[in-house]
Amino acid sequence: MKIICIGRNYVDHISELNNEKPTEPVIFLKPETAVLPKKTPFYIPDFSNDVHHEVEILVKICKVGKYINSKFASNYYEEIGLGIDFTARDLQNELKANGLPWEKAKAFDHSAIIGGFLPKKSFSSLENINFELRSNGVVVQTGNSSLMLWKIDEIIAYVSQFFTLKKGDVIFTGTPKGVASVSAGDVLEGFVENNQMFKIQVK
Ligand code: ZN
Numbered sequence: 001m002k003i004i005c006i007g008r009n010y011v012d013h014i015s016e017l018n019n020e021k022p023t024e025p026v027i028f029l030k031p032e033t034a035v036l037p038k039k040t041p042f043y044i045p046d047f048s049n050d051v052h053h054e055v056e057i058l059v060k061i062c063k064v065g066k067y068i069n070s071k072f073a074s075n076y077y078e079e080i081g082l083g084i085d086f087t088a089r090d091l092q093n094e095l096k097a098n099g100l101p102w103e104k105a106k107a108f109d110h111s112a113i114i115g116g117f118l119p120k121k122s123f124s125s126l127e128n129i130n131f132e133l134r135s136n137g138v139v140v141q142t143g144n145s146s147l148m149l150w151k152i153d154e155i156i157a158y159v160s161q162f163f164t165l166k167k168g169d170v171i172f173t174g175t176p177k178g179v180a181s182v183s184a185g186d187v188l189e190g191f192v193e194n195n196q197m198f199k200i201q202v203k
Contacts, residue, residue, distance in 0.1 A: 001168040003030040003112050004159050005056075005085055009148050009174025016177050025150050025158050028102055030085075030172075034112040041201040042110055044184060048088035051182050054175035055133035055141045055190055058083045059152055060117055061169040068160040073153035076165060079117035082131055082190040082197035085172050086111040087179070114170060115190050115198030126152055134189045135182070143176030 007026035008014045014021055036042055044051050058081035065076050085106070092105035123129055129145040145151075150158065155171060182188070186202040 001032055001166070001170065002163070003032075003034060003170050003172060004163060005030060005106070005172040006150065006155055006174040009150055010143065010176040011147070011149065012177035013175055013179065016179070021149075025155060027159060027162070028106055029163075030107040030112050033109055034107050036110040036113050036200070040110070041203045042086065042113070042182075042188075043203050044182065045088065045108055047104075047108075048091055050088065050090040052087045052089045052179045053133060053135070053141070053182055053188060054085040054087055054179050055131065055143070056083055056085055056172045056175050057081075057129060057131060057143075057145055057152075057192075058114060058117070059156070059171040059173065061165045061171070062167055064164065064166050065156075066160050066164045068156055068165070070153040070157035073156035074120075076156055077152070078120055080120050080123065080126065080129065080192070081117035081170075082115045082192050083170075083172060084113035084133070084188065084190070084198075084200075085175065086113070086182075089179075089181075112170075112172070113188075113190075113198055113200060116195070118192060118195060129192060131190070131192045133178075134191070135186050137187075140180060141176060141178035145173075147176060148173060
């Protein structure tokens with residue numbers, strides 16, 4: 001499987017990092033080795049002093065597709081989940097400043113938390129999904145899918161022009177505002193509506 005991530009998909013997060021609003025989605029990939037195994041703590045890597053949490057709605061692809069029309073994109077996923085795109089912000093800023101690819105900052109081992117999934121049928125609208133991240137019990141990020149610049153079906157259409165989507169691939173749809181550093185000892189919990197989707201320890 002592969003992980004496809006969308007950057008800069010929420011206006012309020014674009015402004016907090018002083019980024020330009022893009023005219024097309026920003027895409028990057030994480031390899032399968034980026035997935036944190038279940039029930040494993042997240043260890044802050046030695047190469048960063050500023051690893052940020054980015055809580056994001058996930059879409060799990062259920063069948064192979066290429067050049068998918070956004071009108072038919074909903075046939076390619078059955079489940080919606082929640083995860084974290086861990087980002088070594090110090091390293092990413094350095095790479096961005098030098099015009100270099102982001103992989104070291106975004107695709108490192110265990111940088112992808114893939115929590116639980118819910119059937120898409122359980123949502124009355126995919127364009128009104130509330131989600132949040134709590135750190136040590138305190139809400140640190142809240143989002144609603146209505147605030148996405150590119151909606152799930154548009155993301156699938158766009159991404160599938162470049163990459164064949166396969167069953168089991170996961171799309172990270174971007175983070176709302178509130179990204180911040182994690183510290184050893186933190187407990188991070190993600191919720192979609194009132195459902196706990198993951199709970200992880202930071203070490
Ligand atoms: Zn992200």
